[in-house]
Amino acid sequence: MVRGRIIRLSVRDVRFPTSLGGHGSDAMHTDPDYSAAYVVIETDAGDGLAGCGITFTLGKGTEVVVCAVNALAHHVLHKDLRDIVGDFRGFYRQLTSDGQLRWIGPKKGVVHLATAAVLNAVWDLWAKQEGKDPRTLLSCIDFRYITDVLTEEDAYDILQQAQVGKKEREEQMLTHGYPAYTTSCAWLGYSDDTLKQRCAEALKDGWTRFKVKVGADLQDDMRRCRLIRDMIGPEKTLMMDANQRWDVPEAVEWMSKLAEFKPLWIEEPTSPDDILGHATISKALVPLGIGVATGEQCHNRVIFKQLLQANALQFLQIDSCRLGSVNENLSVILMAKKFGIPVCPHAGGVGLCELVQHLIIFDYIAVSASLKNRMCEYVDHLHEHFKYPVTIKQASYMPPKAAGYSTEMKEESVKKHQYPEGEVWKRLHAAHEN
Ligand SMILES: C[C@H](O)[C@@H](O)CC(=O)C(=O)O
C-alpha cells in the first residue's frame, strides 16, 4: 500500500575524480568527473523506507543541478505519496510546468535533469512500497505533445499485445539476462596500451559488443578502430560514438572513412538538436550499412518523437536521468515500439546502468518483446558506490532483485565524494595547492 507524507528532501553534490584516469573521456568531454546530484526523500510513514534519486552530471555542472533540485523541492515536500502517484501524470506536469522554472527549460537542460533526480526518488520509494499494473503505468505518462503519434489507447494496445509470451520472457531474463555492450575499453583519453589491455580483459570476460570513441582526429580514429577491430575480429559488434563533434557533411565524410571497420552505428554524429541533420546522415549512411544512434542528450519526448517521425535514427538511446524519470522514459519506449525502432539505452555515468536496467528489461518483457538489434550499454565504473549494484553475467544484465529503482548510494561513498567537503576532494585540493 502506498503510504507516507514526504517530510524531508535532501540533495547532495557527489563527484568522482574520473578525469584523472581519462575514464569517460570523448571527443567533446575531455576531462569528465563523473558526478551525480543525489536526492533522498523521506516520509513520516515510519517504515524506514527512503526514496533515492540521482541524475548524472559532470563535475561543476552538479552544483547548478543541486540548486535546481532545491528550487523544485516545494512541489514534493509535505505531499502525500498517495496523492502524487494517484495522479502521477498531473504531478509530472506540475513539476515540468512550474510557472517560474519552466522559463529556464522547459523540459530541457538543468531543470529537466533536476526533475529527473526528484522523480527518480519518487519512483524508487513507490517501487519499494508496491508493484504496478498496465493501467497504473499509463496513468503516469504525460501524453501531451505526442498524441499525434501515440495515444493512451495505442499505448494500452501495445502493452496488451505484449502480454503474449510475457511469462517466458521473464524466465528468459532471469536465466540469461539482458544483452549488453561495453564502452569501458576505448575512451578517447586512453592510451593504445590501456585500450589493448582492457579489450583483452573484456574478451576474456565474454564481451562480444564494443563501443569506441571517435571524432577528434581521423588518423587517430583509424588507428584505434583498426586496433580494436583486429583484437575483436570481424564477427564481433563494434559501435562508434562521436559525441556531437561533427557538422552534418563532415559526419558523412568521416564515417565513409571509418566504414571499413564495419561499425553497427555511429552515435551522436552531430548536434543532438539537429533532427533533420540526423535524418540526412542516416540516409547517407544506409548504403554503408551504418545506422545512426542518438538520445543520451535528447531533452525530452518531443525531440524523440520528431527523430522517429523523420527517420533520423536506427537505434534509440533513452537515458534514465536526462528524460523526466520513468514517466517520460515510458512514453519514449512506447513510441519506439510504435515506430519499430530498437531501444538501446545510454548507461554508464554514475548509476545510469543501475537505473536503466529496470527500463530495458521492462521494455523487453512488457513492450518490444524482441531482442533483435537490441542491447544496453555497460560501463564498469563506480558500481561499488551503490547499495544494489548491477550484476553482469556473460556480458548481460541480470535482473535486479531488490525492490526499488536501484538508486540508493552507500552513505560512506556519498560522504567521501561530496563536493567540496568530502575527504577525496579535500585530499585532491590539498595536493593541487602543494
Ligand atoms: C562524457 C561521457 O563519458 C560520454 O562520453 C558518455 C557517452 O557518450 C556514452 O557512454 O555513450
Ligand SMILES: [Mg+2]
Ligand atoms: Mg554516447
